[in-house]
Amino acid sequence: MRLRILVAFAALFGTFLIATPAEAAATYRGDSDHVQRIRATTTPGIAKITHTGDGYFSVWGLDRSGKQQQLLANRVGAYKGTAVYNAGTGNGLAALKIGADGPWTIQLLPLSKARSWSATTSGGTDDVLRLSRPSRGFHTLRIRHTGDGYFSVWALDGRGRRSNLLANKVGAYKGSVSLPAGTQYAVIGSDGPWSIVRR
Structure with missing residues (x-):
């Protein structure tokens, strides 16, 4: 029993180590305006972003207080690009605010990718x-x-x-x-x- 507990604890602890904001990849999807909370981080990384709507599309990075800090995408119509986040001074990234009229995806990755x-x-x-x-x-x-x-x-x-x-x-x-x-x-x-x- 004790061995099972230790194994479970090690697996859980290992998950936390692997899922640090600087290392973990996360993908978010939607088809309209949305605010997506993420694990707050001040580590620089990249965001791979797509949008297939016809209207105005934007992605803002929000800090822990919900303030707009980083403009990651700003385009009318279809969009596919990569942006950097947490490259400057600021309070870090805690959420993504998406304005969209069609399907979108955002993949957060380490800068090394x-x-x-x-x-x-x-x-x-x-x-x-x-x-x-x-x-x-x-x-x-x-x-x-x-x-x-x-x-x-x-x-x-x-x-x-x-x-x-x-x-x-x-x-x-x-x-x-x-x-x-x-x-x-x-x-x-x-x-x-x-x-x-x-x-």
Whole structure:
């Protein structure tokens, strides 16, 4: 009997260890406006988001007091993209506030699950890129964007915290910028095709 109790306790304790906010994956679904409580966390991570409605769609991250802190998605019509949460200063993420007129999904994942950042990387929407380790030495990025809306590229350090705003433009963009040493992630905000060449 005592052995069974110990085994059960070990299994339960192991579950708590595995299900930490920084490591666990969670998927939420719906088809209309919704507020989804989650296990509160201040650890940076990514949110993979889809929406197939025709109207306005938004996802806000709420803190423990219910205040809107992080805008994760903001689009009219169908949407598929990846956003980062808890990358800046703030009170962390405790809930998701979704505004939608059609089916949506949100998958929360560790930052380590972001898309691998190759020498030449392209996309067509919001995304998060990951280097295998923080950058060292002097590197540059050649960045292009051909969308009509707001476009931005943020550099994040190895802890997943925002360090530098590398691009910030409405409409088409073409430029070359330096990559800050210590960068491990890039967060792209985009409504159209983009490419980044790392040298």
